[in-house]
Amino acid sequence: MLVLTRKINEAIKIGEDIEIKILSIDGEQIKLGIEAPKHVDIYRKEIYVDIQQENQGAAQGSADLLNILKNNIKKD
Numbered sequence: 001m002l003v004l005t006r007k008i009n010e011a012i013k014i015g016e017d018i019e020i021k022i023l024s025i026d027g028e029q030i031k032l033g034i035e036a037p038k039h040v041d042i043y044r045k046e047i048y049v050d051i052q053q054e055n056q057g058a059a060q061g062s063a064d065l066l067n068i069l070k071n072n073i074k075k076d
Contacts, residue, residue, distance in 0.1 A: 004012060011021040018040065023031040034042055043051070 006012060006022045008022050008025060011019050013019050017037050019035045021033040021035075023033045025031075036042060
């Protein structure tokens with residue numbers, strides 16, 4: 001993990017297209033500004049993890065449904 005120290009109004013560049021800027025610091029909270037192309041999805045980590053879990057659940061449900069359909073086709 002790369003660890004960098006930044007002050008208010010200082011930024012970090014990721015590649016050519018993404019910039020993360022420190023907008024404010026209030027106690028233990030830091031407000032970040034993120035500039036990135038529209039095609040880049042940006043989520044808080046807990047939201048990203050929830051999305052991944054829901055996608056895995058949906059994929060498992062689809063696989064289960066496909067197996068049921070496949071088994072029913074074989075019986076006919």
